[in-house]
Amino acid sequence: MFGKGKIDVTIQKTHYAPGDIISGNVALTLKKPVNAREVSISLIGEQMITSREKESGWGIGGYSSSSSSQARRERIYEFKLPLDSEREYSQGREYRFKIKIPADIMGGTSQTPEVQVKLGQVRKVVQMAKVMTGAAPSSPVKWYLLANLDIPHGLDISKKVDITIG
Numbered sequence: 001m002f003g004k005g006k007i008d009v010t011i012q013k014t015h016y017a018p019g020d021i022i023s024g025n026v027a028l029t030l031k032k033p034v035n036a037r038e039v040s041i042s043l044i045g046e047q048m049i050t051s052r053e054k055e056s057g058w059g060i061g062g063y064s065s066s067s068s069s070q071a072r073r074e075r076i077y078e079f080k081l082p083l084d085s086e087r088e089y090s091q092g093r094e095y096r097f098k099i100k101i102p103a104d105i106m107g108g109t110s111q112t113p114e115v116q117v118k119l120g121q122v123r124k125v126v127q128m129a130k131v132m133t134g135a136a137p138s139s140p141v142k143w144y145l146l147a148n149l150d151i152p153h154g155l156d157i158s159k160k161v162d163i164t165i166g
Contacts, residue, residue, distance in 0.1 A: 005030035005091075007159045009041070009147045015164045019103040022163070026083060026147045028093040030157075037150040039084045041097050044146055045077035045105075045165075048139040076141065077105065089149065099145075101165060141165075 011024035026041055050071045083095040143165045149157040 003155060003157070004032070004034050004151070005157055007039075007147050007149055007157050009145055009159050009161045011145070011161065011163070014162070015166075016101055018101055018105045018165065021098050021100050022145070023096070023098045024145075026095045026097060028089060028091070028149060028157075030089060030091050030093075033088050033090045034149075034151060035087070036089050037086050037152055038082050039089065039093075039095065039149045040080055040082045040147070041095075041099070042078055042080040042146045042148070043099050043101070043143070044075060044079075045141045045143050046073050046075050047141045048072070049074045105165065 006029050008027045008029070009024060010027070011022060016022060022043065026039065028039065048071050050069055079099065081097055081099055083097060084093075143163050145161045145163060147159045147161075151157065
């Protein structure tokens with residue numbers, strides 16, 4: 001165990017359907033007590049977005065054109081569930097959690113306006129990329145849980161657990 005300690009996430013399964021409830025435990029294993037802002041668990045969805053840029057203009061050899069593509073991971077969904085607030089955390093703390101996956105999570109709509117805007121932006125980028133390149137849609141959404149102990153002025157202790165929604 002490196003640093004100040006570790007955080008573990010235990011869930012019953014790794015494959016879920018929209019509308020399911022993800023339940024589990026977050027356990028802290030700390031070498032010594034640590035002051036932290038909070039401990040939380042988040043459900044996050046990310047997708048690779050590829051954009052293609054075409055450059056053209058006059059150069060030393062005359063007029064030329066080239067294109068380049070750039071891939072980046074875009075967070076399209078995030079739900080954060082605080083499990084405990086600011087205080088001193090000690091060895092052996094454990095937290096139970098339940099996160100309900102929205103029934104419409106695969107359809108691209110959500111209850112929060114921020115997520116609706118983000119999903120709308122991603123859809124527009126994907127549509128533009130398809131039109132410009134004739135390429136297939138971007139990669140599927142990668143879903144994961146992220147448990148985090150937020151330590152001010154230091155490195156957070158976190159754990160990522162991949163899940164499947166579909």
